[in-house]
Amino acid sequence: MSPVVRLLVKRLSISVIVLIGVSMLIFTIARVIPGDPARIALGPNATTEQVEKLRDKLHLDEPIYIQYGYFVRDFAKGDLGVSLYTNRPVTTDIAQFLPATLELVIVAGMFMIGLGIPLGIMSARFRGKAADNIIRVISLLGVSAPSFVWAVILMLLFAFFLPLFPIAGQISDTLPVPQRITGFLLVDSLLDGNFRAFFSALHHIILPAFALALSGIGQAARLTRSNMVETYDKPYIEMAQSFGFPARRIANRYAFRPSLIPSLTIIGLDFAAMLGNAFLVEAVYAWPGLSRYGVQVILRKDLNAIVGTVLVISATFLIVNIIVDLLIAYINPRIRLAERGGS
Amino acid sequence: MSEFLLDIRDLKLGFKSYAGLIEVLHGISLNIRRGEKVALVGESGSGKSVTARIILGLLQEFSTARISGSVSFEGDDLETQPLSVRQGLRGTKISMIFQDPTSSLNPVYTIGVQFQEVLRRGDVQISAKQAEARAIALLEDVSIPEPERVLASYPFQLSGGMNQRVMIAMALANEPSLLIADEPGTALDVTVQAQTLHLMRDLVERKGTSVLFISHNLGVVREFADRVYVIYKGRLVEHGRTSELFHSPRHPYTKALMAAVPRITGGGIPDIAEATDAYLDPMIDHEAEATS
Numbered sequence: 222m223s224p225v226v227r228l229l230v231k232r233l234s235i236s237v238i239v240l241i242g243v244s245m246l247i248f249t250i251a252r253v254i255p256g257d258p259a260r261i262a263l264g265p266n267a268t269t270e271q272v273e274k275l276r277d278k279l280h281l282d283e284p285i286y287i288q289y290g291y292f293v294r295d296f297a298k299g300d301l302g303v304s305l306y307t308n309r310p311v312t313t314d315i316a317q318f319l320p321a322t323l324e325l326v327i328v329a330g331m332f333m334i335g336l337g338i339p340l341g342i343m344s345a346r347f348r349g350k351a352a353d354n355i356i357r358v359i360s361l362l363g364v365s366a367p368s369f370v371w372a373v374i375l376m377l378l379f380a381f382f383l384p385l386f387p388i389a390g391q392i393s394d395t396l397p398v399p400q401r402i403t404g405f406l407l408v409d410s411l412l413d414g415n416f417r418a419f420f421s422a423l424h425h426i427i428l429p430a431f432a433l434a435l436s437g438i439g440q441a442a443r444l445t446r447s448n449m450v451e452t453y454d455k456p457y458i459e460m461a462q463s464f465g466f467p468a469r470r471i472a473n474r475y476a477f478r479p480s481l482i483p484s485l486t487i488i489g490l491d492f493a494a495m496l497g498n499a500f501l502v503e504a505v506y507a508w509p510g511l512s513r514y515g516v517q518v519i520l521r522k523d524l525n526a527i528v529g530t531v532l533v534i535s536a537t538f539l540i541v542n543i544i545v546d547l548l549i550a551y552i553n554p555r556i557r558l559a560e561r562g563g564s
Numbered sequence: 565m566s567e568f569l570l571d572i573r574d575l576k577l578g579f580k581s582y583a584g585l586i587e588v589l590h591g592i593s594l595n596i597r598r599g600e601k602v603a604l605v606g607e608s609g610s611g612k613s614v615t616a617r618i619i620l621g622l623l624q625e626f627s628t629a630r631i632s633g634s635v636s637f638e639g640d641d642l643e644t645q646p647l648s649v650r651q652g653l654r655g656t657k658i659s660m661i662f663q664d665p666t667s668s669l670n671p672v673y674t675i676g677v678q679f680q681e682v683l684r685r686g687d688v689q690i691s692a693k694q695a696e697a698r699a700i701a702l703l704e705d706v707s708i709p710e711p712e713r714v715l716a717s718y719p720f721q722l723s724g725g726m727n728q729r730v731m732i733a734m735a736l737a738n739e740p741s742l743l744i745a746d747e748p749g750t751a752l753d754v755t756v757q758a759q760t761l762h763l764m765r766d767l768v769e770r771k772g773t774s775v776l777f778i779s780h781n782l783g784v785v786r787e788f789a790d791r792v793y794v795i796y797k798g799r800l801v802e803h804g805r806t807s808e809l810f811h812s813p814r815h816p817y818t819k820a821l822m823a824a825v826p827r828i829t830g831g832g833i834p835d836i837a838e839a840t841d842a843y844l845d846p847m848i849d850h851e852a853e854a855t856s
Contacts, residue, residue: 455667457667460670465655466655478673479670554671
């Protein structure tokens, strides 16, 4: 078995264990917080019998471990139960709302990597000079305010005072929504060949994605810079300089790649953390994503939907982590070649 | 053309700091003829390595460095020329070998990739295939068995001695006229160090490359160099042909340096007197005396 496959198998099995733990934890927490979900779902006018009937249907009167048993049994069939808020299967709800959020997070991730890392490289290459100082101030600014603050500021600046971008929403109201194929609006409109819808969706996503990405951009730039500055002191960089390798090539290749290994894990975690931060950014931009759904179901103590939403977010977190681990293994020959005994 | 390949005159180096200018080199003059092997000997912190870096133009990039004096290479005064000219010399006309070969090679690129980058310094147009063929030939020159395997390896997969051979091959790849060896192989086992030094000497003698050999190891210097400069605290204190200098060291510091070498025949760690003002006595130049 190649070392990369071994790594993959190991990480996947750990992820399954983590997911089981998360499911138990969130299952219990959702049930022990005060409030009767059946009563909240049915409203104050429902009779006690109606409430009792729903409690019975949801097995709420049985011990938690028995309830968890029911959950596992249904989960094995791909059934996460019915949401008391939308009265639809939780899986249907998630399938509807998750793509918009993932789309937002992925575009934000592209901003984070596409802007944060090059800024960090530039900062390290011109360390101590003006460009470095400017980039450091900008990235500190990005890190120092949470993304929902940036969401409001950017919306005010670039949608309200200077109407370059739409205020809210995912696509222009006047355009017909493209046929739903993957659920990702950008992808669907392209598959549909509907470029007007595509550019409208792109136009709508830039501001919220940038707001969501700002702290990540700052963090990625700072991490890349600090790791690269350390790398610049290594003998192999002096060797590259003494052999006259061009400064730009030294920065982009010979100093950057060894520095990427320690940065990558944290950048990956930041990327996954955007899934949580997206909740507030989505609220500001009226983005029809999972977070609005998530907030609603938490407020309504919609047990099945809470567990379903949390599990999906944890799973995404774990998948991103596995991808990062694989990337590190690819970049770091010591891991990639570990199996061959260094010969 | 001047008699000397490299001619350094009254080189001074200082670093500006909050406490004022800290002088590191107090005006050193040294020269190297074509095909000559010259050693610069002194303790750590004496200014050997910064001299090498000034020749390459690496220190000039620090905004705090204050450099004066002249460094002439192949008859041109480098100090009056833009940094891009020096950058152009690096890896082509002048190349360098470092103390620890393994940490001087980039850990995340194969030897082959790094070798190609070095060869591209000499010939921008070189193709990957040509570069590989050339690298194989050069690695064979430094007696590396299975050069193809070495090119596909990462530095951490090779022994220190092997990496040192790779460094030597890279340093000589573009047929430089000056090779600067900064304490080469100090990080290696003495036996491996001896082997690679032999190899380096054979190659530079064959190719007629001049060498500036920077070391604190007198034994190695004696075997390797034609002429020796002794440096102490940023000042040259003694200069002469290797045999002369080793037979009759006259400067108090040179004498102390030679007394400090432990003998393999025993006698324990030599007793060395604390540094005295005598170490700062004026320079003794055997060569100048011989010609005057």
